[in-house]
Structure formats: structure tokens, C-alpha cells
Amino acid sequence: MRLRLLVISLLTVSFLGALDHTVVSTSLATVAGELGALKLMSWVVVGYTLASTVLLPVLRKLGDVLGARRIFLGSLVMFLAASLACGFSQDMAWLIAARVLQGMSSAGLQLMSQTIIARVTSQRERPRYMAIIGAAFPIAVLVGPVLGGAITDYWGWQWVFWINIPVGAAALALALVAVPHLEPGPMPRHFDVAGAAVFTAALVALVLAATWAAERSAGPATAAALAVSMLGFVAFYFVERRAPEPIVPLHFFANRTIAAGTALSAIIGVGLFSITAYLPTYVQMAYQTTATVSGLVPIATVFGMLTSNLLTGWLASRTGRYRIFPILGTSLGAAGLFVMAVLPAGLPLWVPMIVMAVVGMGTGAFMSLIVTVVQGAVPASQTGTITATINLVRQVGSTVATAIIGGVIGFGVAALLPAGLDASTLTPQLVKGAAPAVQASVAQIYGSVFAPIFIALAATYAVGIVAAVLLPHGRLSDEPVPAPQTTSESLSA
Numbered sequence: 366m367r368l369r370l371l372v373i374s375l376l377t378v379s380f381l382g383a384l385d386h387t388v389v390s391t392s393l394a395t396v397a398g399e400l401g402a403l404k405l406m407s408w409v410v411v412g413y414t415l416a417s418t419v420l421l422p423v424l425r426k427l428g429d430v431l432g433a434r435r436i437f438l439g440s441l442v443m444f445l446a447a448s449l450a451c452g453f454s455q456d457m458a459w460l461i462a463a464r465v466l467q468g469m470s471s472a473g474l475q476l477m478s479q480t481i482i483a484r485v486t487s488q489r490e491r492p493r494y495m496a497i498i499g500a501a502f503p504i505a506v507l508v509g510p511v512l513g514g515a516i517t518d519y520w521g522w523q524w525v526f527w528i529n530i531p532v533g534a535a536a537l538a539l540a541l542v543a544v545p546h547l548e549p550g551p552m553p554r555h556f557d558v559a560g561a562a563v564f565t566a567a568l569v570a571l572v573l574a575a576t577w578a579a580e581r582s583a584g585p586a587t588a589a590a591l592a593v594s595m596l597g598f599v600a601f602y603f604v605e606r607r608a609p610e611p612i613v614p615l616h617f618f619a620n621r622t623i624a625a626g627t628a629l630s631a632i633i634g635v636g637l638f639s640i641t642a643y644l645p646t647y648v649q650m651a652y653q654t655t656a657t658v659s660g661l662v663p664i665a666t667v668f669g670m671l672t673s674n675l676l677t678g679w680l681a682s683r684t685g686r687y688r689i690f691p692i693l694g695t696s697l698g699a700a701g702l703f704v705m706a707v708l709p710a711g712l713p714l715w716v717p718m719i720v721m722a723v724v725g726m727g728t729g730a731f732m733s734l735i736v737t738v739v740q741g742a743v744p745a746s747q748t749g750t751i752t753a754t755i756n757l758v759r760q761v762g763s764t765v766a767t768a769i770i771g772g773v774i775g776f777g778v779a780a781l782l783p784a785g786l787d788a789s790t791l792t793p794q795l796v797k798g799a800a801p802a803v804q805a806s807v808a809q810i811y812g813s814v815f816a817p818i819f820i821a822l823a824a825t826y827a828v829g830i831v832a833a834v835l836l837p838h839g840r841l842s843d844e845p846v847p848a849p850q851t852t853s854e855s856l857s858a
Contacts, residue, residue, distance in 0.1 A: 368485065374543035375478045375498050377536040378441060382471040383505035385448065385529055388513035392522040393646055395656065395793070396460070399522070410642045411768045412461045415572055416468030417475070418760035419565045422612035424473050425753035426556055433477045433484075433749075434544050440473025441540060445533040451526035472760075476753055479736060481544065483748045488741040489685060489841045492734050496678020499733030503671030503725070511664065514645070514656035557608045560601060564612065567597025568761065575768045613754055617743070621837055623751070626739040628832035629691055629731060630755045634763030636698060636825040637728045639770055640818065641666070644721070646774070649793040650811040652714055653804055656793065665718035669725030670732065677730050685840035687738055688833075690730045695829035697727030702826060706819035727826070731833070741841060770818055777814035782807070 393409060428436045447466035454460035482494050516524045574590035605611040618624045644666070645659040652659075677690045701724035708717060736755060743751045783806050786799075796807050 370543045371485070371545065372482070372494055372497055374536070374539045375482060376501055377532075377539055378437075378474050379478055379498050379501035380505055381441075381529060381532050381536050382444070382474045383502040384509050384532065385444075385467060385471070385526070388505075388509040388516070388525045388528065389642070392513050392517040392525050392656070393642065395517050396522050408457075408461045408771075409464055411572060411764060411771060413464045413468035413471070414760060414764040414767055415569065416465040417472035418468075418757060418764050419561075419568055420469050420472045421476055421753050421757045421760065422557075422561055422564070424476055425749055426612070428477060428480060428749055432546070433481050434546055436473050437477035437481070437544060438537070438540060440470040440477065441533065441537050444470035444474065445530060445537070448526045448529035448533070452523040454523075472756075476749075476756055479752045479756070480749045483740050483752065484745075485545070488737060490682055491737045491740070492678040492681040492687075492841065495733040495737050496675050499674055499678075500671055502732075503667035503674060503729065505667075509660075511660040514658070514660050517656045557605075557610060557612045560604045560608055560612045563597055563601045563604055567594050567601055568764070570594035570597060571765060572768045575765050575772065577772070613757065614747075614750060617751060617754065620742050621835065622742040622839075623739055625832045625835045625837075626735045626742070627755055627758050629695070629735050629829055629836075630739075630759040631762040632695070632825055632829040632832070633728060633732055634759040634761070635766040636702070636822050636829070637666075637724065638759075638763040639766035640822060642767065643770060643774060647811055647815050648714070648717070650796065651808045651815070652717075653797060653808060654714065654793075658714070659793075661714060662717050662721055666721040666725040669722035669727075670729035671725075673726040673729035674733055677734055681734055681737075681841060687734055687841060688836050688838060690734055691833035691836065692830065694727040694730030695826050695833050697730070698724050699727075699823050699826035699830065701727065702819050702823035706816045706823065737841070738836070773818060774814055778810060781810045781813070 389409065396409065424436060424440075444467060447463050447470060450463040451460060451467065454463060478498055479495070482498060483491065486494055512528070513525045516522070516528065570590045571594035574587050574594055577587040577590065602615070605613055605615050618627065641663060644663045645656065648654055648659040648662050649656060673694070681687045681690065701720050704720045705717060705724075708720070736752065739751055739755050740748055783803065786795075786803070786807075796804055799807075
């Protein structure tokens with residue numbers, strides 16, 4: 366019973382973090398237009414994902430020192446405070462700064478949720494529980510876009526952030542009761558300060574280079590940022606090889622299961638998470654819908670994701686087999702995204718809904734399962750480390766791809782807009798009030814800008830097929846993990 370209550374608690378908190386990401390997506394076009402900063406639109410998303418990425422290794426170490434429960438609860442409180450600050454933003458810089466704080470706290474929620482559940486379940490039963498917790502993202506995308514669109518249309522975009530407060534208060538109350546007092550692991554003797562600093566600098570430089578290159582607005586600066594990034598990652602490799610306790614243990618990747626699983630995790634970030642935030646904007650502009658209706662395409666995407674995530678989690682726990690699911694999933698994702706790229710203009714909205722549902726089904730087939738598979742490839746004492754590593758790679762892929770996609774959209778639309786329309790203040794409402802010829806022109810522009818993006822994402826999933834085939838054959842273990850020490854009574858199913 367206590368384990369079920371814990372799963373409900375982790376699902377609620379995971380839903381909170383996922384809801385914040387998805388409920389914001391439908392308001393992006395309106396926020397950018399009202400604050401007069403279309404070219405900074407991507408940083409509302411990139412700032413969030415960048416902060417959550419660079420903090421993962423630090424939080425993994427803090428979890429070892431302070432315990433997963435303390436980091437989990439502290440991250441939740443910080444997330445609520447940042448949500449309040451987002452709603453009071455007066456300009457884009459304020460909003461981006463508050464989103465950075467949200468991203469930092471969401472990293473703690475995500476990482477500690479997976480670490481906690483891994484410490485109280487066996488590998489065989491874990492896919493079922495991971496699938497339930499992993500369902501938070503699909504559920505949030507089912508609810509978030511429509512909720513975000515309705516709030517934007519009727520209440521104002523500020524409330525897409527403030528809606529977190531009542532949900533978060535309920536989640537905090539439940540977490541205080543349900544999350545066990547897991548004792549910290551062995552005290553780290555060293556903290557890889559050099560590795561964390563070099564990695565952060567290299568990743569920030571890479572995101573800046575990707576954003577500027579996509580916008581084609583800062584040639585020398587782009588080259589300099591790219592050079593800093595490449596040198597930073599080379600330095601990071603040598604630092605990690607020499608560090609006594611590296612933030613990313615490179616020897617993990619000699620294991621084929623970990624190497625293939627990490628690649629699949631990155632593909633999820635690059636191939637789908639990066640585009641999710643921009644789908645409503647694409648639908649609003651290319652299909653001339655309201656913010657509320659634009660949520661239907663991501664809803665279809667995650668309905669497919671939710672269904673396959675729960676089904677494959679149940680099947681993997683029941684049979685112990687896992688390899689077939691990522692092979693089928695990456696194949697479906699590649700096919701669906703390619704179809705999205707070649708869809709002609711003027712089709713009914715249900716067509717892209719069906720296509721993106723297929724993409725969602727493919728992604729859900731291995732989204733949560735691959736975390737369990739990789740966790741089983743290391744000793745129990747390394748569960749937190751490998752969980753942080755696989756999430757780090759997924760987040761890096763999502764962060765960089767989100768920056769590139771946002772830059773391509775911002776530059777591409779601005780370059781192709783007809784005379785008389787200012788890209789920095791362009792909103793769906795403005796387009797709907799324009800002449801039919803202007804509406805058709807804007808729809809065509811968005812279609813032509815997004816087509817190569819979908820092609821690139823389809824190619825990413827095609828690479829994922831290769832990684833899935835390289836996964837070794839095997840079965841999930843029935844052996845229970847060592848019982849965690851707690852200050853409360855033992856968990857029991």
C-alpha cells in the first residue's frame with residue numbers, strides 16, 4: 366500500500382513538472398508578441414531545458430550527500446516559487462530568468478523521482494512503475510495544450526504559470542507523507558568541480574552557437590561560440606578521464622547496453638521533446654486555428670505516447686523482454702515524422718493528428734523502458750549515477766535541438782514574411798484578423814519552414830533504429846535490489 370502511495374506521489378510531482386512545460390507551449394506565440402520578442406521566444410523553452418540539463422550532475426552528487434528525499438522536496442518548493450515569478454514577468458528577460466529557476470528545480474524532481482523508485486523496486490517490476498510515473502508527460506500534454514490555450518484565450522498568459530501553485534501545493538502535501546526517508550549513499554570523497562564547470566561552459570556555448578547559426582545573425586560570434594564549445598567538450602573528456610569521481614563516468618559506455626540505451630535516450634530528446642513546444646505554434650499559424658484548438662495535435666501525439674508507454678511497461682514487466690519495443694518504436698517515429706514533412710497544405714486537422722499519434726506511439730514504446738534497461742546494467746550502488754547520466758544525455762539532445770528549431774523558426778519566418786508584417790509582434794490573433802491572402806501566405810511560410818525540421822527529426826529516429834538493433838538480447842532481472850534504509854516503516858506492495 367505504501368509503495369502505491371509513493372507512486373501516486375511521484376506521478377503527481379512529475380505531472381507538475383511536465384504540465385509546466387506543455388501548458389506554456391500554446392502561449393508562446395502570444396507571449397512573444399505581447400512582450401515584443403519573437404526572436405527570444407525559443408529561450409523561454411531553451412532556458413528551462415538548459416538549466417535542468419547542467420544541474421543534473423550536481424543534483425546527483427547532492428542526492429548522495431543529503432539524500433533523495435531532501436533534494437526532491439527542496440526542488441518542489443523552488444519550482445513553485447519560480448512559477449510565481451514567471452507570472453509576474455514584465456519583459457522577456459525576466460521571464461527567461463524565472464524559467465531558468467524552474468528548469469533547475471525540475472531537474473531535481475525528475476532525477477530524484479527515478480532514483481527513488483529504482484531503490485524500492487526490482488528491475489523486473491520497475492518498468493510497470495516507471496511507465497506509470499512516465500505517464501505524467503503524456504497526460505500533461507493531453508491536458509496542458511488545451512488548458513494553456515483556454516487560459517491564454519480567456520484569462521491571460523500569466524495564468525499558465527500560476528496554475529502550478531494549487532497543483533504544486535497538493536503535490537507537496539502528498540510528497541511529505543509518501544516519500545520515504547532514504548538514507549544517503551556513501552559520502553563522496555571528491556566533487557568533480559572542474560568537470561561540472563567545463564561541461565556547463567561547453568553546453569552553454571553550444572546552445573548559443575546553435576541558436577545564432579540558425580538565426581544567421583552573428584557570424585563571428587557563432588564561430589567563436591562553436592569553437593569554445595568544441596574545445597570545452599574535448600577538455601571535459603580529459604577531465605572526466607582523470608577525475609576520481611567524475612560526474613559522467615566514461616567507462617559506462619564500454620557496456621553495449623548502456624551505450625545503445627543512452628543513444629536512444631538522446632534520440633527521444635532530439636527527435637520529439639524538442640518539437641513538442643513548437644507544435645501548437647505551427648498549427649495555429651499553418652492551419653489558422655485558435656490557441657485552444659492548436660492543442661489537438663500534441664494531444665494526439667501524447668495520447669499515442671501514453672498508450673504505448675503503459676502497454677510496453679506492462680508487457681516488459683510480465684515477460685521480462687524489452688528489445689523489440691525500441692526497434693518498433695524508432696521505426697514508427699521515423700515514418701511518422703517523414704509523413705509530417707510531406708503533408709500538403711490545406712488538409713483537415715485530423716490528418717496531422719493521426720500522423721503525430723503514430724510518432725507518439727513509437728516514442729512511448731521505449732521512453733520509460735530504456736531507463737529501466739540501463740539501470741539494470743550497473744550495480745545498485747551506481748543507480749543514481751547512471752540515472753543522472755541518461756537523463757543528462759536526453760536533456761542535452763533536447764536543449765540543443767530546441768535551440769536550433771527555435772532559431773530556424775524565428776529566422777525563417779522573419780525572412781519570408783510579406784511586407785507590412787513585423788515578425789517581432791506577429792501573433793495568431795493578428796494573422797486571423799488579416800486579409801485571406803495574408804493568412805494563406807503566413808500558412809505557406811510556416812509549412813515551408815517546418816518541413817525541413819520534420820525531415821531532420823525523421824532522420825534522427827532512423828539513427829535510433831540502428832541503436833535499438835544494437836541492444837543486446839536479454840531479460841529483465843527478477844532479483845530485488847538491496848533493501849533501502851529508511852527512517853520509516855518499510856515499503857510494501
